[in-house]
Amino acid sequence: MRIVRSPDPGPFNHYRDYKPHLQPLFRCRCAYCLSHEDQIGRFDEMQVDHFRPKGRREFAHLEREWANLYYCCGRCNRHKSDHWPTDQETQRGLRFVDPCLEDPDEHFRLCRPPQHDDLCYVMPLTTPAQYTIAKVRLNRNQLVQIRRSLAVEEREDREQLRELSRAIEELGADTVDRGLSAHTAEIMRLLETQHQRCLARLERIRSLRPFPLAEQP
Numbered sequence: 001m002r003i004v005r006s007p008d009p010g011p012f013n014h015y016r017d018y019k020p021h022l023q024p025l026f027r028c029r030c031a032y033c034l035s036h037e038d039q040i041g042r043f044d045e046m047q048v049d050h051f052r053p054k055g056r057r058e059f060a061h062l063e064r065e066w067a068n069l070y071y072c073c074g075r076c077n078r079h080k081s082d083h084w085p086t087d088q089e090t091q092r093g094l095r096f097v098d099p100c101l102e103d104p105d106e107h108f109r110l111c112r113p114p115q116h117d118d119l120c121y122v123m124p125l126t127t128p129a130q131y132t133i134a135k136v137r138l139n140r141n142q143l144v145q146i147r148r149s150l151a152v153e154e155r156e157d158r159e160q161l162r163e164l165s166r167a168i169e170e171l172g173a174d175t176v177d178r179g180l181s182a183h184t185a186e187i188m189r190l191l192e193t194q195h196q197r198c199l200a201r202l203e204r205i206r207s208l209r210p211f212p213l214a215e216q217p
């Protein structure tokens with residue numbers, strides 16, 4: 001999803017004062033790895049990134065420019081650092097994917113790394129995605145582990161959902177002939193509650209997944 005920037009809430013004396021305003025704008029997610037802050041240490045661990053790095057002389061004047069400030073996890077911010085494409089790289093289409101101008105879903109997919117079953121590796125669809133993955137290290141171990149945990153959780157919940165659906169169906173078929181006793185009705189109610197909870201967990205997992213899947217899990 002592309003970030004649609006609200007009006008400048010400042011001016012402020014320091015760019016860090018913008019952080020509480022960036023948090024809801026970026027939906028509590030890092031602008032680059034798209035991890036939710038709850039997965040990587042919450043608000044305190046999040047930082048304010050300068051999309052055009054303030055450490056480069058040509059962008060120094062953008063230090064407190066609202067449109068240049070992005071909500072970012074500490075590690076992505078550190079890896080991104082003062083990197084910026086040279087003119088030659090720009091001509092070759094190499095640049096950072098900008099979540100405020102474009103939807104990251106059009107640039108990245110989650111795929112299976114060699115020798116693993118889980119969809120936890122970020123694959124580039126475009127040249128800017130290649131540049132961003134390399135510079136921000138979007139396949140660093142920490143992020144792969146987070147995505148792998150989500151994939152494992154999802155697999156377990158999908159399996160549980162299948163079993164619950166089967167149990168509900170079988171119990172329903174049994175009661176067609178014999179009628180629904182109070183005891184059976186109670187079991188059916190419990191199964192349906194578990195089914196609902198399982199669906200809610202799957203929904204949460206899918207909402208935390210950073211990029212679309214390259215294939216069905």
Ligand SMILES: [Zn+2]
Nearest residue numbers: 030033073076
């Ligand atoms: Zn990040």
